[in-house]
Amino acid sequence: MDYGLKPLGREKLWLWLMLVPTIIGLAFGTIGSLLATLGLSFFDWDLINPPTWAGTENYAALFENKNYIEAFMNTLKFSALYVPGVVIISLLLAVLLNRKIRGVGIFRTIYFLPTVTSAVATALVWNMIYGKETGILNFMLETLGFAPICWLCTNNAMMSVVIVNIWGAIGEGMIIFLAGLTAIPRDYYEASSLDGANDFQQFFRITLPLVTPSIFFQTLMSAINAFQAYDYIYMLTRRGQGDSSVPVAVYSIYRNAFHFFRMGDASAQAIQLALLVAVFMAIMFWWERNYVVYE
Amino acid sequence: MKSKLFVLLVIASLMLAACGSKPAAQGSVEITFTMWGAPEELTVWQAVVDDFHKANPNITVKVDVSDWDSYWTKLNTLIAGGTPPDVFAMDAPLFLDWQSRGALLNLQPYIDANPGFLDGFYPQTLTAYKTADGYYGMPRDFQTIVLFYNKDMFDAAGVSYPTGDWTYDDLLAAAKKLTIDKDKDGKIDQYGIWSDTWDMELLWSEAIWSYGGDIISSDHTKTLIGEGGARDAWKFIDSLYKEGVMPTPTTSGEFGFDLFQSNMAAMTSIGHWAVPGYVGAKINFDVAPMPKGPAGQATSVNSAGFVISKDSKNADAAFEFIKFALSEAGQKRLAELGFAIPVLKSVAESDAYLKQLGTLNQQVFLDSIAFARTKPVFKGYEEWAGIVGDGLIPVFDGEAELNATLDELIAAADKVLAANK
Incomplete structure (x- = not known):
């Protein structure tokens, strides 16, 4: 897999020079803190006294910590709903908005808007939509004669939160898919319609296979976002003092590290989450090798 | 050449600025x-x-x-x-x-x-x-936690102001009279009382003490919120929710948590920190001592x-x-x-x-x-409070049963105490 031109001689020097800031950032910011987290996960550290060796104790504790297990399962459930949701809906949206329809720019802007709006502000708006007493959603339900639903109570909160997160992410997914769709040569559609293929056949036989690089990329990005999801979830489900009805893994890590004096446990949780993302990425790259079509 | 000079100037000025921030006078x-x-x-x-x-x-x-x-x-x-x-x-x-x-x-x-x-x-x-x-x-x-009441709401409902002789039953009775659906649309527009039951400080520690229970053993090894009078206190607090005179935690969230400040609740139990906010919201209020329970009167400091x-x-x-x-x-x-x-x-x-x-x-x-x-002080407080506070919310939201949930939470809370010995 070789792409593009190879840098030569003096260009190489410039290449590295330009990359220096990023490499420093990566080395210290990302890889450095990753290694530090890995190291700390084998220690007990309350941030006040020097860390003490704990061996694999923190990892063993993960399986006994009910709150963490709940948070971890919430993250898994969330990802299982969120990732397919984002990929499928933003792909369909991109297909719809890839046509020559009047005002397509306006529609694209509308769907992209949540991406550039602050999560806190949009979460407040969604709070008004989901509100049990004052919410627009329940007002509509009651007008239609249904019983109101407590959207953000423990039992429904997960679903409600997934919907908001998908809504917030489809704009970005749509852009990725639109780029992928415009790269598909028009000739394929023209040739196939001459052969009598209908819209569905065209979508499943031409569009879908040729947009697989975008599907791969978008699935990977959505999964990473899903495992790190926090802001919308916390803003929608917080109830008073630092509590959330849908605690997710990131939230558990933060709480253990900065509120419960358990940096070691928090690090072990973070490493477990990172491993999960790594495993998922390995599966995705296997899938890429076998199913993704690069022209 | 020009740009080098500029860089030198920048470095020089930065160094000067760094020197400037050092303490000037001796001692x-x-x-x-x-x-x-x-x-x-x-x-x-x-x-x-x-x-x-x-x-x-x-x-x-x-x-x-x-x-x-x-x-x-x-x-x-x-x-x-x-x-x-x-x-x-x-x-x-x-x-x-x-x-x-x-x-x-x-x-x-x-x-x-x-x-x-x-x-x-x-x-x-x-x-x-x-x-x-x-x-x-x-x-x-x-x-100290006291009972705040909205004078206008009490006057409108013809309920006499709380006194130091009130019991928790009086509180519930008054709260019922003060819970009003003004426009008869089936939705409550004014609650009898609002309080926070996540942390112990606003209502539940006071209630537990007044009903003869306690929070934690003096050696900080045992959670006592499920024993003796404490269960009665929880039953009382649960009844405030079940009777609909106090908004559920999720409903409170919808109205910015403090419904007394948003002029939607006739009473609240809270501390002095809330006073500037209530004055700012132009609430016509005064305060009374916390009610009495079967074991006497108690509040939290x-x-x-x-x-x-x-x-x-x-x-x-x-x-x-x-x-x-x-x-x-x-x-x-x-x-x-x-x-x-x-x-x-x-x-x-x-x-x-x-x-x-x-x-x-x-x-x-x-x-x-x-x-x-005194509000209990013990090691592992925040984690313990998180277990109890988070765990009770489904009960107060009407999604879980009180006693079974309490039993579960107390076991988990005791584990936190053991881990923080």
Whole structure:
């Protein structure tokens, strides 16, 4: 897999020079803190006294910590709903908005808007939509004669939160898919319609296979976002003092590290989450090798 | 060539700026003081700091105020990074978590060097910071929980104002009369009472004590919130939700949590910190003592305090600052804030505190001390409080059964206590 031109001689020097800031950032910011987290996960550290060796104790504790297990399962459930949701809906949206329809720019802007709006502000708006007493959603339900639903109570909160997160992410997914769709040569559609293929056949036989690089990329990005999801979830489900009805893994890590004096446990949780993302990425790259079509 | 000169100039000016920030005069020290609080608190603290600087020209205090959540994260990071603030604010229940880990300086030598220093304090406010080898912190101001009531709502419903003789049953009866669906659309427009039942401080610790129960064993090994009278207290609190006179936690969230402030609840049990907000919202309110239970009357007393970092390089100056903030002059300034009760009896019983808001019956907050119990202080407090608080919300939202949930939570809470021994 070789792409593009190879840098030569003096260009190489410039290449590295330009990359220096990023490499420093990566080395210290990302890889450095990753290694530090890995190291700390084998220690007990309350941030006040020097860390003490704990061996694999923190990892063993993960399986006994009910709150963490709940948070971890919430993250898994969330990802299982969120990732397919984002990929499928933003792909369909991109297909719809890839046509020559009047005002397509306006529609694209509308769907992209949540991406550039602050999560806190949009979460407040969604709070008004989901509100049990004052919410627009329940007002509509009651007008239609249904019983109101407590959207953000423990039992429904997960679903409600997934919907908001998908809504917030489809704009970005749509852009990725639109780029992928415009790269598909028009000739394929023209040739196939001459052969009598209908819209569905065209979508499943031409569009879908040729947009697989975008599907791969978008699935990977959505999964990473899903495992790190926090802001919308916390803003929608917080109830008073630092509590959330849908605690997710990131939230558990933060709480253990900065509120419960358990940096070691928090690090072990973070490493477990990172491993999960790594495993998922390995599966995705296997899938890429076998199913993704690069022209 | 030009650009090189420019870069040199920039470097030179940066170096000059760095030199400028070093202490100018000899023998002068700068201490840092971080606290949580509202932005308006910074103004008053800046006034305290300025007064202090006038009295002690060689000590400069840098005040830093953050909101509650960021405060603790920031504090942890500063300490982990080896640059702790000299003085920082402490919430009494969390005190042991910090003290037992060796983050705090023992203030006993300073107190011994200042005979009579503790004489003017309310003794209930001091107990939280006392350990076997002396005080590792000082209370700065304190809170007793009282019953706030909206006079307009009581008048409109023809219900007489709460008194010190009310029982929890009286509270429920009045709350029922004050819960009103004004436009008859099946939705409550005015609740009888609003309170927070996540943390113990606002309602549930008071109720448990009044019903004869307790929170935690004195050796901090056993959670007692499921034993004896405590169960009756929980049943009472649950009934406030089940009767619909108190909004569920999720509904409260919809209205910005404090429904008394949004003029949608006729009563609330809360501390003095809420007063400026209620005054700002133009609520016509007054206060009464907490109701009585089968085992008598009880309320909670809790304080915010000062502590000094063990590694502070300017501990002497830091204590001078604390001493000043706890002097009559400092406490009077803080009373202006209206967020809390001064820890100095002489200031709390003076007009500076009692007359700060005209008609509000400030005396109730002071009289409540007579039957107040100190909010429990134990290691692992925040994790323990999280387990209990988070766990009970589904019960109050009507999604889980009270007794079974309590049993489960108590087991988990005891585990936290065991892990924090």
